[in-house]
Amino acid sequence: MAEKLSVLVLNQIAPAGLAxxxxxxxxVGKDLTDPDAILLRSADLHGAVxxxxxxxxxxxxxxxxxxxxxALSARGVPVFNAPGANANAVKELVLAGMLMAARHLPAALxxxxxxxxxAPDLExxxxxxxxxxxxxxxxxxxxxxxxxGKVGALxxxxxxxxxxxxxxxxxxxxxxxxxxxxSQVQRxxxxxxxxxxxxxxxxxxxxxxxxxxxVGAANLGLLPPGAVLLNFSREGVVDHEAALEAxxxxxxxxxxxxxxxxxxxxxxxxIALPHLGASTQEAEENCAVMVAEQLRAYLEHGEIRNAVNFxxxxxxxxxxxxxxxxxSNVPNMLGQISTAMAxxxxxxxxxxxxxxxxxxxxxxxxxxxxxxxxxAALRAIPGVxxxxxxxxxx
Ligand code: MLT
Numbered sequence: 001m002a003e004k005l006s007v008l009v010l011n012q013i014a015p016a017g018l019a020x021x022x023x024x025x026x027x028v029g030k031d032l033t034d035p036d037a038i039l040l041r042s043a044d045l046h047g048a049v050x051x052x053x054x055x056x057x058x059x060x061x062x063x064x065x066x067x068x069x070x071a072l073s074a075r076g077v078p079v080f081n082a083p084g085a086n087a088n089a090v091k092e093l094v095l096a097g098m099l100m101a102a103r104h105l106p107a108a109l110x111x112x113x114x115x116x117x118x119a120p121d122l123e124x125x126x127x128x129x130x131x132x133x134x135x136x137x138x139x140x141x142x143x144x145x146x147x148x149g150k151v152g153a154l155x156x157x158x159x160x161x162x163x164x165x166x167x168x169x170x171x172x173x174x175x176x177x178x179x180x181x182x183s184q185v186q187r188x189x190x191x192x193x194x195x196x197x198x199x200x201x202x203x204x205x206x207x208x209x210x211x212x213x214x215v216g217a218a219n220l221g222l223l224p225p226g227a228v229l230l231n232f233s234r235e236g237v238v239d240h241e242a243a244l245e246a247x248x249x250x251x252x253x254x255x256x257x258x259x260x261x262x263x264x265x266x267x268x269x270x271i272a273l274p275h276l277g278a279s280t281q282e283a284e285e286n287c288a289v290m291v292a293e294q295l296r297a298y299l300e301h302g303e304i305r306n307a308v309n310f311x312x313x314x315x316x317x318x319x320x321x322x323x324x325x326x327x328s329n330v331p332n333m334l335g336q337i338s339t340a341m342a343x344x345x346x347x348x349x350x351x352x353x354x355x356x357x358x359x360x361x362x363x364x365x366x367x368x369x370x371x372x373x374x375x376a377a378l379r380a381i382p383g384v385x386x387x388x389x390x391x392x393x394x
Pocket of ligand 1 (some may be wrong): 041042045060062086274277278
């Protein structure tokens with residue numbers, strides 16, 4: 001019987017996902033030392049000590065800015081996420097955000113809460129009060145979307161169905177994502193163009209150095225007066241100080257976001273939700289199931305699906321003996337790996353090697369058990385970052 005694998009869980013993960021790691025094969029918990037993998041949502045791993053035993057980190061969500069991806073890559077550790085698994089939940093909240101802003105719903109609800117519903121003049125109080133909340137309709141307005149990945153594309157589709165015009169910008173758009181976009185989406189050439197043309201702007205980009213303060217003092221003034229900015233991606237994508245200035249100056253109409261913070265707290269033109277974008281039962285289950293399955297395929301078979309720092313690699317088992325090697329993407333790695341294997345007496349049955357950026361990954365099925373000296377010889381090759389023997393569990 002193979003030794004159990006251990007998965008340290010740092011946040012609440014949907015039980016449907018944890019059930020994909022069966023107890024006969026896995027120890028799963030929040031107090032494990034030296035785990036094989038870490039499963040998390042928003043726990044911040046920057047600055048945390050990640051034990052040397054960890055071979056994979058999996059985030060039950062899309063963003064990975066709470067994970068030190070570069071440091072883990074240098075250790076040959078893949079970071080998995082769940083792209084698209086919560087996209088519908090985020091889309092629905094973006095629609096709610098647009099409607100909340102357009103119809104002044106949070107302020108209207110606050111007003112309703114102040115009403116004395118037993119008062120004889122309730123009807124008059126309602127009719128008088130509602131004048132302050134007259135809004136505008138979404139149909140016919142232009143929504144600009146920055147980032148046309150899974151969430152951006154769903155938001156575009158829904159907005160078009162609501163009768164909005166949609167302008168989109170994404171310099172990184174994949175061919176597949178471009179094919180999936182509704183044909184009515186008008187293509188913009190820059191963030192600036194999106195801002196200039198749109199009464200609503202919704203941001204759907206990851207937080208990277210290149211996207212930090214993507215919307216800020218330099219470009220908020222391009223928005224039409226009274227425009228609504230929606231940020232359901234990451235707080236740092238918008239410069240909140242600059243947003244505060246634009247709101248106070250009356251240029252930015254409203255800011256709707258999923259990130260409460262000290263700068264904008266309590267501002268009457270800000271609608272801030274407590275990071276609810278992915279918080280639906282369906283999304284939490286989808287994300288947890290997706291990453292748990294990816295983790296399992298990696299820990300047991302070395303296969304990689306949806307890692308943000310490694311290529312996708314899958315290979316059907318053709319032998320009970322498999323070696324997984326994470327290495328730098330430099331010349332002659334394959335030659336050195338196969339030489340070391342031959343010298344260790346291992347006959348290669350099947351092999352897959354793929355690279356992505358600076359990282360490469362090799363799966364090799366061999367005809368006989370992989371010995372410790374063979375693993376040591378592979379680990380000694382300069383550029384090899386991590387080596388695992390993955391015998392088929394009996
Ligand atoms: C995401 O990145 O998809 C969300 O932050 C997930 C979450 O709410 O945990």
